[in-house]
Amino acid sequence: MTIQSLKLTNFRNITSAEIFPSAGVNLLVGENASGKTSILEAIYLLSMVRSFRSKKTKNLINHTADQFTVFANLNAGEANTYSLGIQRHQQAADTDILFRGQKPSGVAELTAALPVQLINPDAFRLLEGSPKDRRQFLDWGVFHVEPTFMHCWKRFQRALKQRNSLLRHGRIDELELQLWEKELAVNGEQITALRQAYLASLKPIFANLLDRFLGLQNFTLNFQRGWDKNVDLTESLFLSRVKDREQGFTQAGPQRADIRVAMNGYTAMDVLSRGQQKLVVSALKLAQGALLSEARNKQCVYLIDDLPAELDKQHRRIFCEVLEKQSGQVFITGVDAEALADGWQKPESISWFHVEHGQISLKPCPSTK
Template identity: 45%
Template sequence: MALTQLQISNVRNLQQVRLQGLKGVNVFFGCNGSGKTSVLESIHLLGMARSFRGSSVKSLINHESPSCTVFGTTVLDLPPPVADEGAAGVGVGTPVGVQRNRSGEAQIKIGGRAVRTVAELAEQLPLQVITAESFGLLTGAPGARRQYLDWGVFHVEHQFFGQWQRFQRSIKQRNNLLRRGKISDQELTAWTRDLAQTGTAISEYRKGYFQILAPCFKEIMARLAPSLGALELRYQQGWDRQLSYSEALAQGFTADTEQGYTHSGPQRADIRVMSGGHLAAETLSRGQQKLVVCGLKLAQGRLMAQLGRGKCTYLIDDLPSELDNAHSLLVCELLASMDAQVFVTCIDQREIRSVWPESEELAMFHVEQGVVRRHSEE
C-alpha cells in the first residue's frame, strides 16, 4: 500500500496541512521544531491510531483543539510519474481516516466504514518506523523486540492475530486466578490448557518467521556494514526449549502460584542481536547501532514483499543523524531497490538529494512553523 494524499488537522503544531500527489520518496526538510517529525507522526496515527513517540494522546493534539484528525488515500501502487487521466491507478484508492480526542477515544474509518480494531488499520497501511526511539530494539526492554517480531508475523501469517488475542485473554484470566489465593482447580486447568495451546501456536508462528528473517537480515547487513560480519540474530521463545509449553507450565506451577503470575511463555520471548558473541548494544558504536536498526527494519519490508504480502511504508526521522554519507547512501539504495514508499525528514534537503539514487524522483516539502509547502528548485 502507498499514500497518494494526506490531510492533517491539529496534530501538534500542524493545524491544517493538505498534501497531494505524494510520490515514492517524500522528503520533509526544515529547522528543528518546525513540524517535520509531526508529519511522520500523523502518518503513523493514520496507520496505527497512535504516535510512535509513545506520548499521551493529549500531547499529540494541538492545545487549541479538542481533537486531531488525519485523512489519507491508500492505493496498491502509486500512479505513474506523469499525470495521465487514462493511466491505470489514477484516482483509484481507499479513503482512511482517524480521529483522536482528548479523552483518548478513537474513531477509525476505512472506505467510509467505521472499524473497531487497529489491526484493520495496520493491514491497510503497514508502517516501518526508523527514529531515535528505534534504538530501543537493541538497548531497550524485550517488549520492543517482541513487538518488532510480531509486526512481521502479523503481516505474513493471517491466523497469528486471532491466536495472540486468545493468548492475551487466557494469560490475564490465569494470572487473575493465581492472585486470588483460593484457586478453582477446574477453572485454572481450563485456562492453563487454553494458554498452552495458544502460546504454542504463537511460538511456532514466531519461529517460522524468524527462520526466514535471520538470513534476510544477514544479507542486508552484508551490504550495509560488511565489516560487521559476526552479526547474528538469536531467538528465545520464553521457556526451556527442551520442554513443550504444557510441560513448562506444569514445571513452573509452584512458582506461579506462590508469586501470582505466569512466569514462562511467549510473553517472555526475546530476540537478540549479537556481535562476535556479545550483545550488539554493548559493543557497537552509535552509528553502527543505527545501521543494525536499519537492517532489521529493511529486512522486514523486503520479506513482506517477497512473500507477496504487499509493500510497507517507511517513516524515517532524520536519516543523516548518526550516519555518514557513505552509509546513508547504502540505506537509500536498499530502500530504492525495494520500491517502498518513503517519508523521510532532514534539516537541509541536500542531505537526502546527495544520497538518494538519481533515478528516483523526490517530492520535496519545506516545513516551517507548522506550515508544509511543496518545494521546487526553480
C-alpha cells in the first residue's frame, strides 16, 4: 500500500497541511523543530494508532486546538484506493478511526494494511535494548508474513496470564494448571516454529544487505527460543513449577525469546561503530520489508528520520542505492538538503518537500535548481 495523499490538521505543530507524495522516495527537508519528524509520526500513527515518541496520543494534538485529524488516501495497486482517517479529541476517551468508511475491527487491521518500518535514533534499541525490543521486531515480521500468528499469539498470551495468576494463588487447582499449561505449550511451540521459519527466510536477505552496506559477511542472527534447549515446552513448564510458584510468574517460554546479533562470535553492539550499528539496524528493517514484498507481495512504507546522521558520504550513497532499488514508499527527513540530495541514481524521480514552521511545500530538487 502506498500513501497517495496525506492531510494533517492540528497535528503537533502542523495546523493544516496536505501533501501528495510519490510512490517512491520522498525527502522532507527543514530546520530543526520545523515539523519533519511530526510528519513521520503521523504516517506511523496511521499504521499503529500510536506515536513512536509519546505514550499518549493526546500529546499529538496541537497545543492551540482540541483535536487532531490525520487523513490519508492509500493506494493498493491498480485503481484501488482506500481512505483512512484518525482523529483524537482532547475530551474523548479514545481515538476515532475510519478505514474504508468503517470502524476497523482492531489496530491489527490497519497495521496489516499499511506495514510501516521506522528507522530513527530509537532503532538502535534493536541492538542495545532489551530482548523485548528484539521480540517486537521479530513478531512484526511474523505477524505480516504468517496470518495464523496473531491467533496463536492471543491464545498464548491468555494462557500465560491465567497460569501466572494461578501461580500467585495460595492453593493451586492442579487440573486447571494442567489445562492452561497445555494451551500455553501448544501455542508457544507454534509461535516458536513460526518465529524460526521467519528468521530462516530473513537471514539471507539480511546477509545480502549487510554485505552491500558494510562488506561484512560474518554476521549471525542466533535465535534463542526462551527455554531449555533439551526439553519441550510442556516439560519445561512442568519442571519449573516450583520455581515459578516462588517467583509468582512463568519464567521460561517464548515470552523470553531473543535474537543475538553477532559478528565473528562477538555481540554486534560491542564491536561495531555507531555508523556500522545504524547500517546493521537498517539492514534488519529493510530486510523485513523486502521479505514482506517477496512472501506476500505487500509493500512497506519506510520512515527514515535523519538519514545522513552518523553516516559518511560513501555509506549514505550505498543506502540511497539500496532504497531506490527496494520496492515500497520511502519518507526521509534531514536538515541539510545537500547531504540528502547526494547519492541518488535517479534524482528526477524523487519528490522533495520543504518543511518550515509546520508548513509543508513542494520544493524543487536542489541539484536541478
